[in-house]
Amino acid sequence: MSFVTYATRDGSTWTPEYLMSIDHELCIGCGRCFKVCTMGVLKLQGVDEEGNFCDPFDDDEGEVERKVMTIEKAGACIGCASCQTVCGTKAQKHAPLAA
Numbered sequence: 401m402s403f404v405t406y407a408t409r410d411g412s413t414w415t416p417e418y419l420m421s422i423d424h425e426l427c428i429g430c431g432r433c434f435k436v437c438t439m440g441v442l443k444l445q446g447v448d449e450e451g452n453f454c455d456p457f458d459d460d461e462g463e464v465e466r467k468v469m470t471i472e473k474a475g476a477c478i479g480c481a482s483c484q485t486v487c488g489t490k491a492q493k494h495a496p497l498a499a
């Protein structure tokens with residue numbers, strides 16, 4: 401199988417590794433990936449005790465059980481893999497695009 405490739409500045413072949421999924425069993429919502437993503441792909445979400453997403457920053461009533469990172473704009477990902485590099489829990493899956 402061949403994959404979509406681009407060129408680096410010196411013309412070398414570069415194969416982007418796009419963010420495909422985040423395993424919410426492994427993600428601890430640390431936010432490190434959010435900080436390095438320049439494309440606005442990611443969004444932090446709170447999770448309530450029933451497993452529903454909620455506002456992670458509005459916890460006046462103590463409903464936020466934990467936080468997880470979600471993929472908000474998958475199509476904006478450029479496949480730089482910076483988020484994978486900083487993730488300490490191996491929660492993310494990345495893959496190239498089939499050509």
Ligand code: SF4
Binds near residue numbers: 419
């Ligand atoms: S691979 Fe790059 S562009 Fe895509 S979500 Fe991760 S940091 Fe953002």
Ligand code: SF4
Binds near residue numbers: 429432433434483489
């Ligand atoms: S860096 Fe990893 S553990 Fe931290 S929020 Fe991102 S996906 Fe979750």
